[in-house]
Amino acid sequence: MNYKLFANRKILIVSKHKKEQVIAPLLEIFGLESVLSTQFDTDLLGTFSGEISRKDDAVTTLRKKCQLAMEVEGFDLAIASEGSFGNHPSVFFAAADDELVMLLDKKNNLEIIGRELSLETNFDEAIITTEAELEAFVNKIQFPSHAVMVRPAKKDFSYQKKGVTNWEDLEYEFQYIKKEFGSCYIETDMRALHNPTRMQVIAKATENLVEKMKSCCSICETPGFTVTEAVKGLRCSLCNLPTKSTLKYVLECQKCHHQEEQKFPNGIEKEDPMYCDYCNP
Known part of the structure; x- marks a missing residue:
């Protein structure tokens, strides 16, 4: 594992709602010194109560949080989170918390995002x-x-x-x-400091980010070697025709663009006929 890009560096945690409580401890493995942002007001990019609407999508907002805070406070490495609440995309009529955590490394031109989509929320x-x-x-x-x-x-x-x-x-x-x-x-x-349930989802999203930071390209050793595409086509065990289930993942390096394939990511080489459009139309 290549931790040298992060070792002995300071990372700015861009939050005004005590997210550093769950984010900072998870970054210690990389030798990072966490520093809480004190000069940038994240509410300028949107508030949960709605008096300031979020103008951009979650990823763009996250990127702006990191970039603007780094400019204001003189850092080249930052981390921030952004949450969205609403109906779960596949579990109908169930509320969901979709948390993203972004690490932005201006020095190495690196952006890594962790995510956790959770039904564990009291949003109402x-x-x-x-x-x-x-x-x-x-x-x-x-x-x-x-x-x-x-x-x-x-x-x-x-x-x-x-x-x-x-x-x-x-x-x-x-x-x-x-x-x-x-x-x-x-x-x-839903501000994290007033919502322990959401804070735990942010922790899980950060854990996902940490795993991506640990995943390095086999060619150039740049961290963040992660899935960029899920390819459908897992074949049916009965008719052998391709289904809509995932056949493989494609992983790509942000720096050198080296790609690798991970076949059968769900641990099965054939799909059950019940998920086949031909056998079960």
């Missing part, structure tokens, strides 16, 4: 008009270990309280917003 929102509805909502989202945000409506930011973690404060805010605005919108506070 509601319009509430009664204390019973309020209590029912917080009971299902692991309150008070997981904080909530409250405001008059989803798109109304004229009054907002974030990071609410005790019942007395929440009840007061609910009564005030209901009296002043007629109804109250509540949502889970």
